[in-house]
Amino acid sequence: MADTFKGGIHPDYQKSLTSSKIIETLPPPETLYIPLSQHRGAPAEPIVAVGDTVFVGTKIADSTAAVFAPIHSSVSGTVKAIEPYYHPSGAKTTCIIIENDGKDTPDPSIKPYDKPISQLTSDEIVAMAREAGIVGMGGAGFPLHFKISSSIKCGKAEALLINGAECEPYLSSDHRIMVERTEQVVEGARMIMRALGLSKVTICTESNKPDAVKALKEYIGDASDVDVKVFDTKYPQGSEKQIIQVVMGREVPTGKLPIDVGAVVTNVDSCGALYRAWKYGTPLYERVVTVTGKIVVEPKVLLCRIGTPFQYAIDFCSGLSEEPGKVIMGGPMMGQAQYTTEVPIIKTTSGILVLSKEEAVLPPSTNCIRCGKCLRTCPTRLLPCYLNMYSDMDNLEELDKLGIDNCIECGACTYVCPARLPLTQKFRLYKAKLGEARRNAAAAKK
Ligand code: SF4
Ligand code: SF4
Incomplete structure (x- = not known):
């Protein structure tokens, strides 16, 4: 089977701005803005009140809905307000605003899971994914626990595909995660495989990440339960439908989901988050974000607390060399343009891309010339x-x-x-x- 799909493009990837940079930890800011809306599904309800003390990892919003992921505090401190604030979607949405006490005190409930992975049941893995608030971190934001449990329930899961293609230009978050957090990716993938009752998982990436392929293959060694599939580098290879098409030779019909053709697809960092939930007991309160663009003085790959304003992360990269023309959450092809850099980083923020005024200008369009x-x-x-x-x-x-x-x-x-x-x-x-x-x-x- 070909290692790519028909069609697609080869854009100017600009990955070298960050692809070889080690993930740096961004110290949390004084105030964090944690939106209640960070996932697909039902909105969260705050379970804290203004004035409450919270710790790193304290659950601050929950729901009884099936399609939902709880939200946790990313610092220790005090709930300052619960009110509408800027959100990457463009609308103002309710945020829990937390004043950081600078102590980074972990919530007392955070502790490693007291059972080896080899003894975990599907229900325990699903519950762990839910309690940790893990969502699809490639940008989709679909709650991981529901993806696993609904796949088990329908009995259709045949293949687990872990998406590390990261085909969007400029982004290097998944790339660096596969290189530096290889154990988390592979072991988290094995946990999902175990929950689904499958005997094999395929980690998918592109040929422009040879160091990630090397790290994965070295970690996996002779084990036969994890495959690494290396696609030709082409956009949009990281799209779920294209991954399924290339690996399984199946097409997802209109209006259907990957599971309808037997596929469960999730992102490399969602696997990492699940493994961290088991190993350290930590919920999803931080994520890796690529802060990049030709006018970012020092583009970096940063580990950021959820709720950190974009501007704070940009400042940590020594700011901008000129006035920006456009700020995008994600990559230039499928990312969302932002109207302010005060928006907070959320669970689905894979990147912050800043374009210059010259790069952002849209040339005038003409009529279709039927070029095909x-x-x-x-x-x-x-x-x-x-x-x-x-x-x-x-x-x-x-x-x-x-x-x-x-x-x-x-x-x-x-x-x-x-x-x-x-x-x-x-x-x-x-x-x-x-x-x-x-x-x-x-x-x-x-
Ligand atoms: S944007 Fe839609 S129509 Fe255009 S190439 Fe992509 S899938 Fe096809
Ligand atoms: S000019 Fe018309 S045919 Fe050519 S790419 Fe644009 S829309 Fe398609």
Whole structure:
């Protein structure tokens, strides 16, 4: 089977800004802004009040909902406020604001799990993932405990694929995690494999991370339960659908999930977080973030406490050499533009990318010249130029027929389009419009 998928692009990766830099620990700031919304699923409810004392790892928000991940304090100190604050999604959302006492006192409940991994039951691993508040850390934010438990429940899991492809330009977080935290990645992957009742797990990465491949292979040695799959370097190889296609030769049908074709896919650092929950008893209150961009004076890969403002992390990298044009959470292809650098780092912040004004400027678009480049590029074999035409006509029926729901919003078509059409932005908007139209139609039938 080929080590890549059809279509895709080779953007200017700019990974060398950070790919060989050791993960540095960012000291926590004086005030942390911890949003209640950091995962897919039900919103969290605060279980602390203003004035309460909290410790590192104290659970501060919870819910009884099935699809949910609890939230923990990332420092010790005092709850200063619970109020709306900036959030990377663009809207202000409720945050628990904590004044750091600088003592870093761990919560008394934090202790290593008192059972070896080889004796853990599936239920215990699922409960551990839930209590630790672990989510998909590649950006999806799906609660890990629910991914595992729902896969067990439906009985469809055939393959566990650990995503370390990190195909987004500029980002090196997963790369450095695989190099420096190899044990956490492999042993966490084995824990999920155990919970799912599988006998093999495949860790997937790209050929542009040879030191990560070496570290993984050296750690795994002769063991036959963990495979390392090295893809050709191509964007968007890190997309779940492309990973499944290359490793399993299966396509996830429209409207279906990876588990519907037997796949469970999760990120390398989610595995690491699960292992840390077992080994040290620590919940997910910090994560590795790539702070990068050509105008960042010293780009770094940082271990940051959840709730740290972007600006604080940028300052730790000696600031910027010029006025920024755009700040993005994540990478340049699928990341989210930010309206302020006061937004806090959350569980899904893989990177903070700062572009210069020159880099951020959007060239004016012209009409489609029917060159067909977007057709050859789309990894999900959609017809972006036709999707563009029907978007301009506001024709939801044709967009539905053309399968706009299958657009993974990777940005590859926009990247190659010589007419500079904002294709991905339009498709994102029209996917949302189509979803709304379907909901309205369903409501009208009731
Ligand atoms: S953004 Fe959507 S239409 Fe464009 S290349 Fe990616 S998947 Fe295809
Ligand atoms: S790449 Fe752009 S110009 Fe070329 S066919 Fe697609 S939409 Fe049209």
